[in-house]
Amino acid sequence: MIDHFALGWVTPVLSFLLSCAGCAVGLTCTARARVARGSASTGWLALGAISIGGTGIWVMHFVAMLGFHVRGAETRFDVGLTIASGVLAIAVVGLGLFIVRAAGVGPFALLAGGIVTGLGISAMHYLGMRAVHVGVEITYAPATVVLSVAVGVVAATAGLWLSARVHNIAAGAGAAIIMGIAVSGMHYTGMSAMQAEVVRGAVATPDVGVSVGALLGPLIIGVTLSTILLLLVVGLAPSAAEMEAQEKFKGWQGRQDELQRERVSARRSPLR
Known part of the structure; x- marks a missing residue:
């Protein structure tokens, strides 16, 4: 009844590439944050959180969700919850980055930052799913939910470690791909926990939220403008070296x- 690839391989491939791109720009920002001092370092960390949490995680989640479809049902999105999930993603990534900066890259700091960020990313995912209305009841398999949270914590811990270790373009490209795989893996693990039992004649048209088409236009404009601004800032500023x-x-x-x-x-x- 549930199809996560209603648009074929377009959504998983595009979402993965966007995740890699967002993580790559974010890692570039965190590399500058390690070299900068004072408010400049804080500013670069904030930009890193926006890039990784916004484009690398939340945009990846939303684009992948475009392929989500329950047969016989119409998919609509609650705009408020969708935006809230994006803000949450940026906030928890930023919190993790600041924990690692304040406490160093030791095991305790990485574990604390990874747990906080991983739980936050998982909460973002399920909050984003709560924003989806398909006219039927959606349930989740508890064991798979726990597995997705574990994947999220591991992915977040690895991402924080990489954010403190990447020093050159080659390492940054490899790290971005690893983070893209981890984020995509967490998303689709969480999606596989979903269950929907559609009874003939029991599907109701959701009376809340907006259609995918209505949300897609503003999202594309917002993501495009924010990405261009981030690339301009990163491109015009001196490199970490x-x-x-x-x-x-x-x-x-x-x-x-x-x-x-x-x-x-x-x-x-x-x-x-």
Whole structure:
């Protein structure tokens, strides 16, 4: 009765590519956050959370949901809950990134951040599913739900570890693919827990929410504009390597200035 690939392989492939792209941009931001200081570091972490949580996770979830269909039923989305699930994804990813930055990349920090972020991502997934109305009752297999949460925690922990370790383009590309696989795996594991029993004549047209077509236009515009802005910020800003080189130069320049002041002071001081 439930078809997760109503549009064929378009939705899983597109959602996976979007997840990889969002995670790649997010990892670029977190690499800059490790080099930057103060408010600049916080700003880069926030952009990383928006990219990973927004595009890498939530947009992936929504695009994959476009292939969800219950035969004989119309799919509609609750706009408020759909937006709330996106905000939740960004918030929990940001919380995990800030936990790792504050506590370091030790086992305890990774475990704490992974659990918080993984549970939050799982909550985002099921909140997003709660926003879907198909006119029939949807139930979930408890064991598969638990498995999907476990996958979410593992994926989040791996993502946080990668966000603190990636230093070059090659590593970043590999990490983005790994994170894309993990996010997609969590999504489809959670989706496989869904059960819907449709009795002939028992399907009702949902009277809440909007159709996929009505939501798709604003979503595409919003995602496109936010992605362009993120790419502009990341593309125009110095890379992590350039920022690190600038910091080293500032440190060297500061030491040279200090030596110069000492020389001037020595010349001015009396010889006896």
